[in-house]
Amino acid sequence: MNNLLEARNLKKYFATQKAVDDISFSVAPGSIFGLLGPNGAGKTTLIRMITGIFFPDSGDILFEGKPFDALKDVERIGYMPEERGLYKKMKIGEQALYLAQLKGLSHSDATRLIRQWFVKLEMESWWNKKVEDLSKGMSQKLQFVTTVVHNPKLIILDEPFSGLDPVNSNVIKDEIFNLAKNGATILFSTHRMEQVEEICDHIVLVNKGKKILDATVKEARQQFKEGLFRIGFDGEPIVPDHPSYSVIKKEEQSVVVKIAEGYTSNTVLTALLQEGGAITSYNEILPSLNDIFIELVEGTPATRQFQNLTA
Template identity: 80%
Template sequence: MNILELKNVQKYFSTQKAVDDISFTIEQGSIFGLLGPNGAGKTTLLRMITGIFYPDNGEIFLKNRHFDPVNDVRYIGYMPEERGLYKKMKIGEQALYLAQLKGLSRSDAMKKIKAWFIKFEMESWWNKKVEDLSKGMSQKLQFVTTVLHEPELIILDEPFSGLDPVNANLIKDEIFNLAKNGSTVIFSTHRMEQVEEICDHIVLVNKGKKILDGSVA
């Protein structure tokens, strides 16, 4: 079953075609690579899939029905390349706040946060502020807040940026686990070797156009 389908999607900024008539489908439970150089249109595509931008033309379907940004955002976890953490907030409070925004009760959110913090060896960070974290540490926190509410579609934009090899492997293992448990992952990057190692299928975009679409092989 396809969890996501884009049909002839276009997005313009002034006279520039950021996304130019792109179509593709993503199967449920797959790890899907969105590959292309910087400025290719990847982030614009992701922002339309998450409802931040609306397409100027074309259609987006989530779970075989028209995507409704207001109601369907609960099915999505989005880790943007430009990290969106509140620098002055304590880490534990921030994770709890973001989990409740996604509809979790306080008690459920606390259980899930503690489980993830133990898994990622973050228990001692609870009262630290985001501004005191290294880039790699803040990456781990951003990943946790993205997947806390167990979204069906997880969108990761350059998730390994700033991570050392040990923590990159930790995140990679969790991506595989999430897909194994039924989540669909969209992994956006400009690095071919990461896509080849992690993804089942890819779309390659350049200058707003789709160049390739198919299995990694």
């Protein structure tokens, strides 16, 4: 399968820091791709290179298999930056129309598509309102519409749910799934791991300008598992000493054990079964992305937000 987007050895150095230091990754078409990292890891710089705002110092970006041409390909990308912005004094309809036309849509196509989206997200009555009259959540929805209205191949969303209430969050989340189902590829940048686990297929984790993890969500959780199992009992847990495991935590009706090196989960289960306790469940505990994130990022000096940002 041809990748929609491929980044090869991207580098971008600013005067005082290596914002992006030799990062490569590829995004499969139709997938939801998570770009993760702590504050100041280089996510925004990376995204700005993909959206043609910055030129990389070195490295290549391939878009649909061809070298990325910022002037032409930006029309096929929709980008919602973390710091959102709209012209406050403009009417909402005109604003959406303007941004859509800048993405290459004709006036009539833009009008038609915007109306469709406004109907879908229950914003029809907003057309003649001004942006400054909108609440934060409402302008977020408008921003989302302006990002996706031109049917981009690649949609880049930086923290799309910040500032949204749970209801609107779900509305947007459903639309993201819909867009992916209809063939758009979504690059999703966040540090809210529970959302990533729920939405993303594939993730890349960056820290201090370097890529430190590149895997599907499933692979990542497998890769970082620690051989932990939870055994549920009907009643008081009966756990004898055995060389194949050590007890990590004892709970009311269950225990968490860690399998010792050289043993398999079957050995553990056999040992437990012989003791005659009534076992009701036997599950492997996989680490959450949050755990993985913290494990990988923790210990690195408190990110880079206090560095001089002069470019």
